[in-house]
Amino acid sequence: MANRKQMQEKSMYASLDMDGDGVVSDPELAASAALEAAEKMDAQRRMAWVAMGSMIVFTFAVFLPIFPDARIKALSDLFGLFYIGQAGVVGSYMGMTAYMAKGK
Numbered sequence: 001m002a003n004r005k006q007m008q009e010k011s012m013y014a015s016l017d018m019d020g021d022g023v024v025s026d027p028e029l030a031a032s033a034a035l036e037a038a039e040k041m042d043a044q045r046r047m048a049w050v051a052m053g054s055m056i057v058f059t060f061a062v063f064l065p066i067f068p069d070a071r072i073k074a075l076s077d078l079f080g081l082f083y084i085g086q087a088g089v090v091g092s093y094m095g096m097t098a099y100m101a102k103g104k
Contacts, residue, residue: 044096045093047093055083
């Protein structure tokens with residue numbers, strides 16, 4: 001059998017050792033990378049939903065009668081930047097999701 005490298009005591013990679021044998025194997029590293037990728041995709045999905053939801057809530061808030069017309073006119077440039085930024089987040093998420101699905 002080949003010489004196998006054992007982990008040091010209290011190694012930062014000890015959490016990757018799923019079977020507890022003291023060795024982090026290639027399948028354990030692959031499983032860890034797949035879990036990290038799934039967590040990243042979940043975070044990106046949540047970010048896109050929050051961006052989309054904030055645009056909807058913001059739109060409804062602007063049309064409520066509690067804001068004076070002068071204030072809305074003064075902030076109109078900022079509103080446009082807000083929508084562009086949030087739509088960029090949503091569009092990037094959708095585009096990358098479609099791109100990654102095409103590669104499978």
